[in-house]
Amino acid sequence: MKPSTYYIGVTGIIERIEPIRSECCNQIISIRTVDGVINFILSPGTYVADNVPLRRGMRITSFYDANQPVPLIYPPQYQAAFIARTEPGENIMVAYFDGNLLSSENPLQLNIGSGTRVTTANGQRYTCSIGNNLLMVYYGATTRSIPPQTTPERIIVFC
Numbered sequence: 450m451k452p453s454t455y456y457i458g459v460t461g462i463i464e465r466i467e468p469i470r471s472e473c474c475n476q477i478i479s480i481r482t483v484d485g486v487i488n489f490i491l492s493p494g495t496y497v498a499d500n501v502p503l504r505r506g507m508r509i510t511s512f513y514d515a516n517q518p519v520p521l522i523y524p525p526q527y528q529a530a531f532i533a534r535t536e537p538g539e540n541i542m543v544a545y546f547d548g549n550l551l552s553s554e555n556p557l558q559l560n561i562g563s564g565t566r567v568t569t570a571n572g573q574r575y576t577c578s579i580g581n582n583l584l585m586v587y588y589g590a591t592t593r594s595i596p597p598q599t600t601p602e603r604i605i606v607f608c
Contacts, residue, residue: 456512456543463507489529498533510535512543548580556596566603575606583607
């Protein structure tokens with residue numbers, strides 16, 4: 450069954466990481482994007498790919514659930530659902546992919562190659578079919594076809 454969540458990714462450079470005074474386990478991460486500064490709440494429920502310690506100056510992509518309510522403040526502030534360190538020229542998408550490996554939103558068709566590394570969220574090798582799952586996909590270039598196609602470098606499966 451296809452989940453009803455739709456994740457939007459925002460890529461930028463971390464400018465600031467601060468604890469939230471009244472909530473000891475939460476932090477605010479401010480990232481600078483091409484459109485300005487955006488704040489993300491990092492909570493214990495936020496998945497940080499590879500458990501990478503986040504630091505100022507790091508390039509990341511933070512994903513939030515577009516169906517969740519957000520406060521009408523400036524700069525914008527979202528609850529981070531997923532965060533991943535991002536290298537220049539690398540794209541990351543979090544989406545539900547069907548049995549044909551076509552994403553449900555912002556269509557992208559995956560072509561799994563022999564070099565594609567597939568793991569679970571806790572880093573274990575994943576050997577089953579990746580279709581019909583929520584995936585974090587790391588990829589480079591895509592074709593200009595409709596839908597665009599890519600051979601991912603890495604996939605994290607959220608079972």
